[in-house]
Amino acid sequence: MREIRLLISWLLLLSSAAVAFTGLLADWWGLSHVRIHLWSGYMAIVAGLAHLALNWQNLFRMPRPIIRREKRTPQPNLRKGVTMRGRRSFLRGIGLGLVGGLVTAYLLPLLFSVRPRVEDLSQAYHKWSSITLRGVLWSGLRWGRAPAQYKRYPSAKQIALPSPIPLTMSVQEALDRRRSVRDYRPVPITLAQLSALLHAAQGITEPTYPKRTAPSAGALYPLETYVVVHQVEDLKPGIYHYAVLDHALELISPGDKRREITLACLDQEHAHAANVVFVLSAIFQRERWKYQGRAYRYILMEAGHVGQNIYLAATALGLGACAIGAFYDDHLNTMLGIDGEEEAALYVLTVGVPA
Numbered sequence: 001m002r003e004i005r006l007l008i009s010w011l012l013l014l015s016s017a018a019v020a021f022t023g024l025l026a027d028w029w030g031l032s033h034v035r036i037h038l039w040s041g042y043m044a045i046v047a048g049l050a051h052l053a054l055n056w057q058n059l060f061r062m063p064r065p066i067i068r069r070e071k072r073t074p075q076p077n078l079r080k081g082v083t084m085r086g087r088r089s090f091l092r093g094i095g096l097g098l099v100g101g102l103v104t105a106y107l108l109p110l111l112f113s114v115r116p117r118v119e120d121l122s123q124a125y126h127k128w129s130s131i132t133l134r135g136v137l138w139s140g141l142r143w144g145r146a147p148a149q150y151k152r153y154p155s156a157k158q159i160a161l162p163s164p165i166p167l168t169m170s171v172q173e174a175l176d177r178r179r180s181v182r183d184y185r186p187v188p189i190t191l192a193q194l195s196a197l198l199h200a201a202q203g204i205t206e207p208t209y210p211k212r213t214a215p216s217a218g219a220l221y222p223l224e225t226y227v228v229v230h231q232v233e234d235l236k237p238g239i240y241h242y243a244v245l246d247h248a249l250e251l252i253s254p255g256d257k258r259r260e261i262t263l264a265c266l267d268q269e270h271a272h273a274a275n276v277v278f279v280l281s282a283i284f285q286r287e288r289w290k291y292q293g294r295a296y297r298y299i300l301m302e303a304g305h306v307g308q309n310i311y312l313a314a315t316a317l318g319l320g321a322c323a324i325g326a327f328y329d330d331h332l333n334t335m336l337g338i339d340g341e342e343e344a345a346l347y348v349l350t351v352g353v354p355a
């Protein structure tokens with residue numbers, strides 16, 4: 001019995017620590033659907049209930065003196081001292097809990113709040129990439145050569161996409177209705193819906209000088225689109241690359257990738273439940289040869305444009321989308337088979353049928 005008590009106590013301690021840790025992490029990163037946090041929560045509840053069941057006598061013994069003041073002369077069989085000791089430790093526990101809570105919630109962040117340092121990289125980069133008159137004079141110089149405009153997987157199986165279904169919802173309505181949706185039903189979406197989403201993301205709308213649905217600085221189009229397919233009618237699960245020119249998909253890696261993509265996205269549940277997960281990457285040199293150090297700014301802006309297009313198209317199709325900025329870069333790049341230097345994943349968006 002003693003061993004079981006000990007085991008339950010440890011379980012309770014560890015699962016509570018996991019709840020606290022994953023909760024703090026989720027708060028720092030602004031995540032709201034972290035599965036490991038949820039599971040540790042359930043585990044803590046189960047362990048807590050078991051702990052209560054095994055120790056309920058102690059529980060009632062401790063606060064009793066507070067609820068009902070006992071006579072100074074306790075019953076002989078109540079073991080003199082237990083009542084007093086119980087009351088003291090109960091009050092001490094409450095006091096410590098309060099002080100601990102206050103310190104963790106208010107004082108520690110005050111004392112150790114991290115102020116942005118002047119040498120913070122983003123600040124330095126922003127300043128360094130600002131346009132100045134001197135910079136404009138140098139801007140005629142090129143940084144290397146422009147790479148190929150379109151990425152190809154010649155040995156990959158190509159799947160032609162049907163024409164995208166027209167989005168009939170008004171822009172006004174789509175804007176008003178757009179929300180980040182993280183709860184999805186386990187029903188498939190159609191290939192025509194996926195086709196419409198891909199067209200909205202990066203589809204070609206002007207064939208003469210191929211221009212696309214989303215704007216791009218200098219029409220250089222540095223972004224690539226990958227889809228991790230979980231549940232789409234007439235399409236096997238796997239990782240696909242969107243071949244923009246042909247409006248087709250190229251199968252890079254077949255198989256169920258739900259676990260892998262979810263882990264890469266810090267265990268965020270909606271990456272698992274979605275029908276499809278979009279990953280936007282950039283081939284930096286496509287924009288860098290012309291815009292030099294400023295290119296990175298433009299590339300991130302462009303990813304935002306594409307992301308919003310996916311959000312709005314999903315809304316117009318009656319689907320739900322959610323952006324994911326928190327992911328393990330290396331893990332995601334490896335999944336896509338890109339090096340993370342010349343080409344790197346920038347932005348993830350889940351799309352599914354709203355619950």
Ligand SMILES: Cc1cc2nc3c(=O)[nH]c(=O)nc-3n(C[C@H](O)[C@H](O)[C@H](O)COP(=O)(O)O)c2cc1C
Binds near residue numbers: 033179
């Ligand atoms: C760049 C960016 C990164 C985001 N990353 C995440 C994320 O990792 N996980 C998540 O659940 N939501 C993420 N979101 C969604 C935001 O939480 C959401 O947009 C915000 O709460 C506003 O809600 P709304 O989109 O419904 O208006 C991200 C949004 C943006 C723009």
